[in-house]
Amino acid sequence: MDWRWDFTFDVVLPQLWAAAGITVYATVVSFLLALVGGLVLMTLKVSKNPVVSFVAGEFIEFIRSTPLLVQIFFLFFVLPEFGITLPPLTTGILAIALYNSSLCAEVYRAGLLAIPRGQYEAAVALNMSPRHAFRRVIMPQSLPPIVPALGNYLIAIFKETPLLSFVAVGEIMHASKLIGSEYYRFTEAITIAGIFFLVMSLVSAQLVRAVEQYVNRSILH
Amino acid sequence: MSDRDPKVRFEKVTKTYGTLQVLDSLDFHADNGEVVTVIGPSGSGKTTVLRVLMTLEDIQSGVIYIDGEPLNKMSRGGRLVPASKAHVRRIRAKIGMVFQNFNLFPHMTALQNCIEAPVHGKGVAKGQATTEALELLDMVGLADKRDHYPSQLSGGQQQRVAIARTLAMRPEILLFDEPTSALDPEMVGEVLNVIRDLARSGRYTILLVTHQMGFAREVSDRVCFFDGGRILEEGAPRDLLGDPRNERTRQFLSKVLEAR
Numbered sequence: 001m002d003w004r005w006d007f008t009f010d011v012v013l014p015q016l017w018a019a020a021g022i023t024v025y026a027t028v029v030s031f032l033l034a035l036v037g038g039l040v041l042m043t044l045k046v047s048k049n050p051v052v053s054f055v056a057g058e059f060i061e062f063i064r065s066t067p068l069l070v071q072i073f074f075l076f077f078v079l080p081e082f083g084i085t086l087p088p089l090t091t092g093i094l095a096i097a098l099y100n101s102s103l104c105a106e107v108y109r110a111g112l113l114a115i116p117r118g119q120y121e122a123a124v125a126l127n128m129s130p131r132h133a134f135r136r137v138i139m140p141q142s143l144p145p146i147v148p149a150l151g152n153y154l155i156a157i158f159k160e161t162p163l164l165s166f167v168a169v170g171e172i173m174h175a176s177k178l179i180g181s182e183y184y185r186f187t188e189a190i191t192i193a194g195i196f197f198l199v200m201s202l203v204s205a206q207l208v209r210a211v212e213q214y215v216n217r218s219i220l221h
Numbered sequence: 222m223s224d225r226d227p228k229v230r231f232e233k234v235t236k237t238y239g240t241l242q243v244l245d246s247l248d249f250h251a252d253n254g255e256v257v258t259v260i261g262p263s264g265s266g267k268t269t270v271l272r273v274l275m276t277l278e279d280i281q282s283g284v285i286y287i288d289g290e291p292l293n294k295m296s297r298g299g300r301l302v303p304a305s306k307a308h309v310r311r312i313r314a315k316i317g318m319v320f321q322n323f324n325l326f327p328h329m330t331a332l333q334n335c336i337e338a339p340v341h342g343k344g345v346a347k348g349q350a351t352t353e354a355l356e357l358l359d360m361v362g363l364a365d366k367r368d369h370y371p372s373q374l375s376g377g378q379q380q381r382v383a384i385a386r387t388l389a390m391r392p393e394i395l396l397f398d399e400p401t402s403a404l405d406p407e408m409v410g411e412v413l414n415v416i417r418d419l420a421r422s423g424r425y426t427i428l429l430v431t432h433q434m435g436f437a438r439e440v441s442d443r444v445c446f447f448d449g450g451r452i453l454e455e456g457a458p459r460d461l462l463g464d465p466r467n468e469r470t471r472q473f474l475s476k477v478l479e480a481r
Contacts, residue, residue, distance in 0.1 A: 118324035121277050125318040126338035126390055127310055136341055140328050219328050 001187065008188045012179060016192055019175035024200075026093050026171060027158045033097035034157070035150065038104025045105060046112075063102040069163050071095045076167045092164035099160075100153055107149040111142035140219050147215050151208030155201055172196060226289030228253045228394060228426040229274065234283030236269055236450075243269045245450035246283070251394075256420045256427040258437040258458070261447030262473055267430050270447070271396040274428070275318045276309055287312050287394070317392030321399040323379040325371040331358060331382045332367040335389045343390070350389070357385035361415050377408030384415055395419065397429045409433070416440070434477060438462050446470045 044056035063071070072095040076088065086094070115138055123133035162173035176193040180186035227250040236244035243266045251257045259267040272278045274285060276292070284301065285292045294301040295308045304312075325334050335354035339345040345353075358364050361381035363374075371379050380400060387395065397416060401409040413436050420427055420440040431437055437444055438458040445455040446467065454467040465471045 116324075118320060118322050119326065121275075121320065122324035122326070124277055124313075125275055125316075125320070125324075125387070126342065127314050128338055128342050129310070132342055136337060137326055141326075 003187060004185070007183070007185065008192070011183065012188045012192055015175050015179060016172055016189065016196065019170055019172040020196055022089070022169065023158075023161050023171040023173075023196075026089065026096070026161050026164060026169070027154070030093050030096040030100065030157050030161075031154050033093070034100035034104050034153065037097055037101030038108055041101055041105035042108040042112075045109065060102040060105055063099055064106075068095065068099045068160060069166065071099055072163055072167060088164070088167045088169045092161075092167060092169050096157055096160055096164075100157055103153060104150065107146055107153070108142075110149075111146040112138065114145055115141055143215050144212075144219055148208065148212050151204075151212065154208065155204050158200060158204060159197065226286070227251060228255070228288060229428070230286040230289075231270070232284045232286065234273065234280050234285060236266075236273055236278065236280045243450050244273070244280070247451060249445070249452060251426050251428060253426055254423045256429065256440055256442045258429045258431060258441040258444045259447055260431070260434070260437065260444060260473070260477075261453075265447040266450040267447040268398055269450075271318065271398050271428055271430060274394075275316055275396060276313055287315055314390070315393045316396065317387035317390055317394070318396040318398065319380070319384055319387055319400050321402050323371070323376070323383045323403070325379055325383055325386070327371050330368050330370055331363060331374070331385075334371070334382060335386045338386075339389050354385065354389050357388050358382070360418075361385050362411070375408060376404045377411045380404065380408075380412045381415055384412075384419075388419075393426060395425045395427045397427065397431070399430050399432070401431070401433060432477060434462055434474070446473065448473075 041056055041060055044052055045060065047053045047056070072092055075086070075091045075095050079086065079091075119137055119141065120133065123137050128137070161171050164171050165174035165177060168174065172193050176186075176189035179189040229249075229251040231247050231249040234244050234247045234249075235242070245266075247266070247270070249270065259270060261267045269278065273280050274292075280293060284294050290312055291301060291304065292309065292312045293304055295304045296302075325331075326337065329337060332351065332354055335357060336345075336347065336350040339350040339353070340347050355364060355367065358367055361384055363378060363381055363385070366374060366378060366382070371382070374382065384400075400416065401412050404412065413433065416427075416429070417436075417440055419425055429437070429441070441458045443455060444458045444461045445452045446461065446465070446469075447453065448469050454461060454465060454470045461470065462474065465474060
């Protein structure tokens with residue numbers, strides 16, 4: 001194998017370092033938006049209004065049943081036809097956030113469904129308001145199963161960000177390809193990008209585990 | 222409320238699940254301080270009586286009155302209209318319910334279970350709520366378990382915490398839905414002892430659904446036999462349990478007593 005260290009240190013690392021920032025930024029912002037978006041979608045889906053619930057359910061199904069790459073392309077190439085032109089990074093973050101919102105919505109719903117009916121009934125019997133019951137009784141109990149699932153989505157989103165290279169977002173995969181085509185050398189850049197994803201995934205997994213343990217310690221006994 | 226109003230009154234209350242009629246135009250009442258035991262075969266509607274009273278289930282028609290005030294309706298311009306949520310919560314504050322499966326909050330200690338609703342629902346100061354809750358836990362014999370989580374307590378202990386939690390809201394009407402059915406036999410006594418004390422105190426109107434006929438006979442002022450969503454027979458426990466008039470009551474009691 002032909003590996004050149006001077007090329008790695010002089011060209012690859014500096015360029016990938018800058019691009020890695022964009023990868024992390026896109027991951028974090030998409031994840032945060034997905035957490036909120038999932039909550040909104042879940043709320044709509046469990047709505048008592050059958051029309052709202054149906055539309056939300058179909059929307060979630062639609063998003064989940066189409067590839068993320070198609071959705072990214074759709075937002076990037078089709079929205080401008082309707083006069084909406086967004087910068088590539090914004091488009092990409094929106095697409096990833098939307099896709100993962102529908103996944104998070106299901107996680108939230110599953111978390112709520114896992115709460116026994118008796119807990120809701122006890123709250124009524126103690127004359128709690130629905131808001132009080134949700135905040136103090138239901139939500140604390142649904143967090144322990146929800147947190148690890150959401151953590152997995154954080155890592156999944158991180159690994160989805162290379163898809164943004166298809167719409168020319170300067171994240172780490174895009175930067176690697178640029179280096180490759182500029183110098184006709186792919187080995188170093190692609191390898192470093194791979195190692196970056198590996199290290200970041202391992203770090204994220206540890207982080208998720210720490211949060212999980214914190215939640216379990218403070219809520220479950 | 223006038224003195225003549227019963228504490229609880231059902232007026233032609235009908236409840237259906239789909240085509241299944243669970244309560245069939247039920248008229249029922251319990252006077253202030255009265256201990257009424259509801260017995261009957263499964264599916265007879267006996268638990269549903271407690272559940273609709275606690276507003277855990279809607280009813281299709283009829284009116285439930287507490288101290289003469291409608292619970293599922295409210296009076297507006299002299300007419301009864303469907304009750305608002307605020308109205309239901311105001312009336313419902315008089316009712317507390319103890320469940321077959323305890324339904325303690327698993328993420329809270331015994332003490333936290335008891336003060337949660339008073340502090341965060343009613344706005345009672347935490348210090349005062351804690352003092353009251355500790356008295357109640359002491360009353361049910363569990364003062365030393367205040368910092369235990371439900372998973373660290375036996376079934377009988379959990380049910381006694383659940384009773385303390387219910388009392389902490391200072392209800393006037395207590396509903397017990399088969400409170401000992403989920404317990405191992407050796408724990409039934411400790412829970413019945415607590416309920417017996419509450420019944421004898423005369424401070425509460427109590428509706429009790431149970432299969433413990435001996436206990437029903439001991440604590441009740443009146444026993445109602447339910448079948449098919451109606452009261453088939455009611456009377457003093459000695460009469461109804463000792464010498465039932467109705468053939469269905471007779472059959473039911475002989476089966477229940479045989480099984481023991």
